[in-house]
Amino acid sequence: MAKFTTKDIKLLAKQMRASYKDEKPFTLLTGAGCSVSAGIPLAGTLVKEILKTYGDECRRQLDDEQLRDYGACMSCVPINARRKLFSDHLKKAKINWAHIAIACLMKAGYVGRVITFNFDSILARACSLLGMYPPTYDFAAAATVDTDYIAPQAIIHLHGQGTGKHLLNSDKETHNHAENIRPLIRATFTESSLLVIGYSGSSDAVFPVLTQEYSGRENLWWAGYESNPNLNIEGLIRPYSGVA
Structure with missing residues (x-):
């Protein structure tokens, strides 16, 4: 979907209620946009921080285009320094309304699993405010082909946790x-509808996997503020949107 409207939100709420009645709660896929108001900077801000300290090394290894790329710049930073970079932000992070809202949806049963690219524990902290302690899985440390063991309601970190062994x-x-x-x-695409929040899908190794695995079997909602989806997202959803 493009920039959301009140009509879109009402339709999404209707589908979430229908899925709840069918005992098939939505899955959420969250990205950095969900944590920015909590004090966790977006990739562009982190790139600027990296260049302040490791600019010479980055410029030695990367071209001008790569110098604007988060993943490329991170490859020039020692692992311990990366941990320090994230640690400083994670210590200052506050629980924000986005994660409180997600926690409320989980408690009410409308959302089951939350799959996240984020390293922070803000959602877990928000859940604890409501007396919830969903299982947390770290796929950077222990990804597995067998997903049946994952609890119906859980938090799954795709690329690791700020305090974990692997980032x-x-x-x-x-x-x-x-x-x-x-x-x-x-x-996920086989078992439940998916709502994507705070993830652009613009330059990420996981996005091709999403594209290859989505077949329209369940609903896919992609929330954003842009007037139109970027080309990657449009290419993913157009075959199933009914738009020529």
């Missing part, structure tokens, strides 16, 4: 990991 940041790391995520994406 996947660079283009090479996320590209190599994309196939590990495929079984989860396939199961």
Whole structure:
């Protein structure tokens, strides 16, 4: 979908209620946009921070276009320095309304699993405010072909957690990991409707997996503020949108 309207929201709410009655709650896929108001910077801001400290090394290895790319710049930063970069932001992060709203939807049963690209624990903290403690899975540390063991309601970190053993940041790391995520994406598209929030899909190794695995079997909602979806998203949803 393009920029959302009141009509879109009412239709989404209607579908979520219908899925709830069918005991097939929505799955959410969340990206950095969900955490920015909590104090976690977007990729562009992190790139600027990297260039302040590791600019010489980045310019030695990367061309001008890559110097604007989050994954490329991260490949020039030592792993311990990456952890320090995230740690400083994670310590300052506050629970925001986006995650409180998601936690409320989970508690009410309208949302089951939340799959996230984010490293922060803001959703877990929001859930705890409501007396909820959903299981948390770290696919960077233990991705698996078998997804049946994952609890119906859970938080799944695709690229690791800020305090976890593995953080996947660079283009090479996320590209190599994309196939590990495929079984989860396939199961998600088979079993439930998916609502994507805060994830652009513009330059990511996981997006081709989404494109290859989505077949229109369940509803796919992609929320955003743009007047029109970017070319990647449009190419994904157009075959199933009824628009020529």
